[in-house]
Amino acid sequence: MSKINSKLASVNGVNRRQFLATTAKASCVMGMVGLGLTTVSTQSRPLDPFAIRPPGALPEDDFLSACVRCGLCVEACPYDTLKLARWFDGAPTGTPYFTARNIPCEMCDDIPCVKACPSGSLDQKLDNIDDSKMGIAVLIDEKNCLNFRGLRCDVCYRVCPLIDKAITLVLQRNEKSDHHAMFLPTINPDLCTGCGKCEHACVTEQAVIKVLPRHIAMGKAAAHDTYQHTEETTLEMLNKGLSL
Amino acid sequence: MNIKHSNSPKSATRFANAAVNELGWWGAHRFLILRRISQLSVLSLFAIGPFLGLWLLKGNLSTSLLLDTIPLSDPLVTLQVLMSGHWPEISLLLGAVIIVGIYALLGGRVFCSWVCPVNIVTDLASWIRRKLSLPRTSEIPKNLRYYMLGLVLILPILTGVTVWEWLNPVPVVYRAILFGAGSGLWVLAVIFLLDTFVVERAWCSHLCPTGALFSLIGKVSPIKIAAIRAEACNNCMDCFTVCPERQVLKPVLKKGSIQPFILDSDCTLCGRCIDVCAPRVFQYTNRFNSNNSNRIPLKVESKL
Ligand code: SF4
Ligand code: SF4
Ligand code: SF4
Ligand code: SF4
Ligand code: SF4
DSSP states (O other): OHHHHHHHHHHHHHHHHHHHHHHHHHHHHHHHHHHHHHHHHHHHHHHOTTOBOOTTBOOHHHHHHHOOOOOHHHHHOTTOOOEEOOTTSSSSTTOEEBOTTTSOOOOOTTOHHHHHOSSSSBOTTOOOGGGOOSOEEEEOOTTTOTGGGTOOOOHHHHHOTTBTTTEEEEEEEOTTTSSOEEEEEEEOTTTOOOOOHHHHHOOSSSOSEEEEOHHHHOOOOOTTOTTSSHHHHHHHHHHTTOOO | OHHHHHHOHHHHHSTTHHHHHHHHHHHTTHHHHHHHHHHHHHHHHHHHHHHHSOOSEEEOSSEEEETTTEEEEOHHHHHHHHHTTOOOOHHHHHHHHHHHHHHHHHOTTHIIIIIOTHHHHHHHHHHHHHHHTOOOOOOOOTTHHHHHHHHHHHHHHHHSSOGGGGTOHHHHHHHHHHHOOGGGGHHHHHHHHIIIIISTTHIIIIIOHHHHHHHHHGGGOSEEEEETTGGGOOOOOHHHHHOTTGGGTHHHHSTTOOOOBOOOTTOOOOOHHHHHOTTOOEEEEETTOHHHHSOOOOOSOOOO
């Protein structure tokens, strides 16, 4: 009898120990999986900030919570512009992006990519492609831009679907030759759609004009900065008789 | 039969010999072959779009559009999006409802054995294990997958991002084939190695949150596997060897059991138990089939 009891007890002991061991193991696994995943997902956000998203994409954080990585936008794009990111690509795996230097967005009037998106990570309210903000073009290297060298390249200017709106040529006296003008490509960030046609067409080996995601291309004035509207403020100060 | 086996060691190592002898090669592999055809057909339906321009199914297993009208979405990714606090377009939600409806009817883990591409890899791993007679090295609890499911749904609340979709091997395969995004396949390689060398059936039967969710969806399904001729069982254990969720077989083969249906929704309805059973104990059936519902208690001696 006592023999059986002790046997039972030992069996129970083993079970309890096993139970505790498996529970401990399980919690360890879950903890590690959770930590690992969270690290990967949060770390790769600041690491991959250069992905240019399709038209109408929500701000990056919202986009990443909404996109189900189905590729319907990719399949809807008639120009093969969009790609789904691979691991270690420029964007979180499975999400759509494009590389303007290879294939820019052709700015379809009917925006098929946005229409195809079932998750709303591409904003369905976007109905005019000219309102899209895939990124902002930035003339990033003035040194190698042919127009900055006093030549008349103008390729980026001429390929822009919003010519003379999103990109203009600003005339400036050429100090080097003293009697020529320079035509400096200048982007209006309020109108540029980030389609990337300028980056695609730029004649230099490495594009000197590049589309950057909005959050990288744009600075932000501090909320307390009262000199945001310089002209107004200056006038105001003059009117009040303050010294500048 | 055991004596015969020990006389010829070659045939003793060959699994499901009895079924092949009794039912022929096709008879002993029917559902395996049909499942592979089904898995590859679904993949082909997606693939003829990008490769041949025939768009019957657009997208991938995460979300797709059937014939340009009917949305179909993976309920797990849809839940993750909702958990992350984003309210998606109605088509995504509708697609998830349709998929839940289909699998609630057909059996939840029908997805696992008849559609999911990862299943081919994990089945291969288990086949290699059998061939090499690898010993079981460690055990992990079966219900870990439900904790995984919980984790996958909690992380979007904490991070605001659908974290699991970074790794989820199910769409990884489809993205690799349909969108040329093959670099995610390392996830699959890890699963293969894990299943082959670390824990038997580690991924599909212990960890996969998609399988866990489909198992929950399948709880209400009328389609079941039933041990309609359990009295003919000769305890060869072949079904136990081949079943990815062998715990579901115990209740129906237990001595004195009067319950013919495999009610445990972890059953993937793969039908391998039907294939490998020489006396044809198992069959696909539905829960309301009255022929099976009041069976005489088993008389087989139990060695389980
Ligand atoms: S607007 Fe047209 S070209 Fe641009 S990404 Fe969408 S579908 Fe492609
Ligand atoms: S269609 Fe929408 S949800 Fe699908 S991959 Fe494109 S952006 Fe993501
Ligand atoms: S990205 Fe370049 S081409 Fe496109 S709108 Fe902006 S300036 Fe024009
Ligand atoms: S358990 Fe997961 S990976 Fe395995 S077959 Fe089911 S869905 Fe696919
Ligand atoms: S019981 Fe049969 S159908 Fe169910 S998982 Fe096991 S082998 Fe497959």
